[in-house]
Amino acid sequence: MRVPKKLAIFGFNLCASTFIGLCVYGLLIYSEGGKRPPFGVFSSLIFGVITLGCIGGICYFGSQWDRRNAEEAEARKQPPGTAEKSKNSSPKRLPPP
Numbered sequence: 323m324r325v326p327k328k329l330a331i332f333g334f335n336l337c338a339s340t341f342i343g344l345c346v347y348g349l350l351i352y353s354e355g356g357k358r359p360p361f362g363v364f365s366s367l368i369f370g371v372i373t374l375g376c377i378g379g380i381c382y383f384g385s386q387w388d389r390r391n392a393e394e395a396e397a398r399k400q401p402p403g404t405a406e407k408s409k410n411s412s413p414k415r416l417p418p419p
Contacts, residue, residue, distance in 0.1 A: 327390035330383045337379030344373050 325333070348369070 325383070325386040325390075327387065327394075330386040330390060333379060333383035334387055337376045337383060341373065341376035341380065344369065344376065
């Protein structure tokens with residue numbers, strides 16, 4: 323699925339900031355400076371699932387962001403008139419042997 327660059331940046335930043343927040347919260351709980359979760363194992367499971375979701379989001383949106391940057395760099399390399407021609411032209415077929 324193709325994601326626009328602005329959405330990729332937003333998704334990456336959202337997942338990264340959520341992940342950092344969860345890490346800080348986990349460290350506070352570990353050092354007993356934070357409030358203990360009321361549901362024990364269930365809250366730990368939810369905590370782990372959200373953390374894995376954040377890691378997956380960082381990977382996905384980060385790769386989409388890199389692809390958009392690569393596409394922009396490729397478009398800047400090509401001469402001004404060739405980018406439109408290469409998008410609209412179909413691949414050439416070789417004659418049968």
